[in-house]
Amino acid sequence: MTQTDPIPLALLPDSAEVGSRGELHIGGIAVDEIVAEFGTPLFIYDENHLRSRCREALEAFGDGVAYAGKAFLCLAMARLVHEEGLHLDVASEGELHTAITAGVPGQRIVLHGNNKSLAELSLARTHDVSRVVVDSFDELDRLRHLHSIDGVVVPVLLRVTPGVEAHTHEFVSTGQDDSKFGFGLSSEAATAAVGLAKSNPGVELVGIHHHIGSQVFQVESFARALEIVVGFSEPLELPELSVGGGLGVAYLESESAPSIAAWGEMLAGACERLGVRARVSAEPGRSIAAQAAITVYSVGTVKELPGIRTYVAVDGGFGDNPRPMLYGSGYTAFMPTRVTEPRPALARIVGKHCESSDVLVREAAIPEQVQVGDLLATPVTGAYGYSMGSSYNRIPRPSVVFVSNGSARLVVRRETVEDLISLDVE
Numbered sequence: 001m002t003q004t005d006p007i008p009l010a011l012l013p014d015s016a017e018v019g020s021r022g023e024l025h026i027g028g029i030a031v032d033e034i035v036a037e038f039g040t041p042l043f044i045y046d047e048n049h050l051r052s053r054c055r056e057a058l059e060a061f062g063d064g065v066a067y068a069g070k071a072f073l074c075l076a077m078a079r080l081v082h083e084e085g086l087h088l089d090v091a092s093e094g095e096l097h098t099a100i101t102a103g104v105p106g107q108r109i110v111l112h113g114n115n116k117s118l119a120e121l122s123l124a125r126t127h128d129v130s131r132v133v134v135d136s137f138d139e140l141d142r143l144r145h146l147h148s149i150d151g152v153v154v155p156v157l158l159r160v161t162p163g164v165e166a167h168t169h170e171f172v173s174t175g176q177d178d179s180k181f182g183f184g185l186s187s188e189a190a191t192a193a194v195g196l197a198k199s200n201p202g203v204e205l206v207g208i209h210h211h212i213g214s215q216v217f218q219v220e221s222f223a224r225a226l227e228i229v230v231g232f233s234e235p236l237e238l239p240e241l242s243v244g245g246g247l248g249v250a251y252l253e254s255e256s257a258p259s260i261a262a263w264g265e266m267l268a269g270a271c272e273r274l275g276v277r278a279r280v281s282a283e284p285g286r287s288i289a290a291q292a293a294i295t296v297y298s299v300g301t302v303k304e305l306p307g308i309r310t311y312v313a314v315d316g317g318f319g320d321n322p323r324p325m326l327y328g329s330g331y332t333a334f335m336p337t338r339v340t341e342p343r344p345a346l347a348r349i350v351g352k353h354c355e356s357s358d359v360l361v362r363e364a365a366i367p368e369q370v371q372v373g374d375l376l377a378t379p380v381t382g383a384y385g386y387s388m389g390s391s392y393n394r395i396p397r398p399s400v401v402f403v404s405n406g407s408a409r410l411v412v413r414r415e416t417v418e419d420l421i422s423l424d425v426e
């Protein structure tokens with residue numbers, strides 16, 4: 001395919017279809033009709049896509065596999081994940097509170113975080129979370145302290161860093177020695193942590209955890225890390241081993257990524273070869289949520305710079321998708337009302353925040369004659385978009401809708417300017 005081809009359906013949510021006007025439908029509804037009801041900018045999630053990826057993960061890893069809530073979390077998402085039988089990985093008091101408020105039982109929640117506060121650990125213990133993934137010696141001290149007060153013992157995994165550089169962006173690579181996360185295997189910190197956990201009355205050591213990074217396409221990176229970690233964990237004869245998350249997804253026409261099923265198969269094969277006896281689980285986030293959503297914007301200005309480029313500014317930006325700015329991540333763009341048209345024009349799609357780096361797509365192939373008022377969308381925005389967003393410039397955060405079987409439901413309402421001043425004290 002060439003860059004001028006229409007947007008490939010493979011980058012869109014599973015239920016994407018083209019209607020008789022050449023318009024995109026998701027979940028059985030035309031995107032322009034959804035926008036007419038909810039406005040822009042708008043995150044539209046295909047609910048059945050989310051459910052099908054949860055089922056794929058459960059099938060691949062079995063009971064115990066967790067959805068990494070950091071990718072995208074709200075009450076509806078927490079409920080969906082729980083209904084589909086996945087555990088929920090949370091990494092802060094806010095994510096834990098969301099999970100509990102959504103009705104997810106503590107026994108289906110795993111608590112992560114490299115600097116868990118006493119308050120976070122206490123809340124997790126109060127709700128009897130199934131596992132705490134311990135990240136530091138200080139955290140072991142905090143759990144010992146809490147135990148001295150109430151006698152509660154928490155099942156824990158120790159997070160280790162295998163010293164593997166995943167082939168991904170430095171800021172989402174976490175498995176290398178020089179990392180703020182976990183106990184290094186090569187520095188002997190992990191061995192010391194096992195000894196301290198075993199003698200700590202506040203914890204029951206049930207397993208080892210590692211996570212090499214995010215947006216990893218090369219499955220060999222996972223296998224390499226697994227081999228190193230298993231060399232450490234198997235002799236400990238602990239019942240559990242978590243491989244974390246990190247499976248990459250395609251954001252561009254030129255990319256392709258392994259499925260969750262293929263990732264699971266590869267890991268299962270590697271575990272068999274390595275003679276792993278522990279129960280193996282995983283925590284996918286991006287691979288469940290990313291392709292489930294698109295973000296739809298309205299075009300506000302079109303600025304032609306002859307001989308240089310065209311800037312198309314939309315009514316969102318890095319406040320709803322900071323990934324291009326943070327990691328230089330590539331995206332593509334399309335018009336949801338002209339989805340079958342070729343895209344021979346080139347434009348830079350920018351947001352409305354007061355920052356030159358507020359660029360959503362550096363070189364977007366778009367149809368000819370995009371005009372003020374048109375709808376423009378970016379696909380594959382379901383993970384680390386809304387959840388990493390901000391209200392910089394006091395631009396309210398977008399709404400989020402879930403669509404399925406011909407109906408759309410609001411799951412996160414649009415932030416209002418009143419919300420934006422609601423924390424201010426006069």
Ligand SMILES: Cc1ncc(COP(=O)(O)O)c(C=O)c1O
Nearest residue numbers: 068211214245246283284285286
């Ligand atoms: C410990 C841990 N588990 C799981 C994940 C989810 O990763 P991904 O969304 O890439 O699958 C992350 C993401 O950074 C993580 O830090």
